[in-house]
Amino acid sequence: MRNRAAWAIWWGLAWITPAMADETLVIYCSEHTPPKHYAEAGVAKGYAVEAARMVALEAGYVPKVVALPWLRAIRESASGSGIITSFSRTTERDRAFLYTDLLLEDAVVLVQAESRPFPVRSLADLSGRRIGTTRGARYSPELNAALPKMVINEDGSPPLRLQMLVAGRLEGALFAGGAPAVAYSAREAGVAMSALRIVSPPLGVDPNFLGVPKAMPQAAAVKARLDAALARLRKNGRLARLLEQAGLTAPSARASASVTVPATLP
Structure with a gap:
């Protein structure tokens, strides 16, 4: 048994x-x-x-x-x-x-202040610009290669990034996730989407x-x-x-x- x-x-x-x-x-x-x-x-x-x-x-x-x-x-x-x-x-x-x-895969977009836009025809146009991004973030190979030529400000808060952008402390802000990511962070930051400009087309696909x-x-x-x-x-x-x-x-x-x-x- x-x-x-x-x-x-x-x-x-x-x-x-x-x-x-x-x-x-x-x-x-x-x-x-x-x-x-x-x-x-x-x-x-x-x-x-x-x-x-x-x-x-x-x-x-x-x-x-x-x-x-x-x-x-x-x-x-x-x-x-x-x-x-x-x-x-x-x-x-x-x-x-x-x-x-x-x-x-998702789109990586550049966000500008609507009151201070500048033309972006290629990644080279971002050289020397003050650009905000997530601390430790990496994107497509082409965008990664261009990052060292920018004046990068890394942060741990996308809403803060948008607040710095509209305050004039940044010239641009990178967001992975396209327009939905920007809209979500804008709501969190209390920033109207009308105060922002999402550059088209996206800078790349991540x-x-x-x-x-x-x-x-x-x-x-x-x-x-x-x-x-x-x-x-x-x-x-x-x-x-x-x-x-x-x-x-x-x-x-x-x-x-x-x-x-x-x-x-x-």
């Missing part, structure tokens, strides 16, 4: 695969980049958070999202304690991270991945599970529907290796 009971227990456990086990996966995000990823009353929100959560669940993990100031989120993730969402590639980050296939730290145990296996989950979500359309609700176009399937990597920024 004992042998039969033991066999029954073993047989039941044999059907539990790693994807079915309660494996917690910590996902780091920014606490101050709405509506992409942010914290509200201590709860992580945003479309980059929901996309990462969806992928983790599809991969069989139990996601635990932690919102922190962006630079701290990068440092915590790099230590191996969790992955990070909405992550752009740079050669500097390549030393510490693997990247999943493409998660999402490809975002899930970053898997090389210091994480079995990092390559974690990346493989997440990539397989991404492929299934692309095929069944669930990720596309989530991104479309946020006003984004779902990216085509592309491996991170196909993306041009920019030089390390100072």
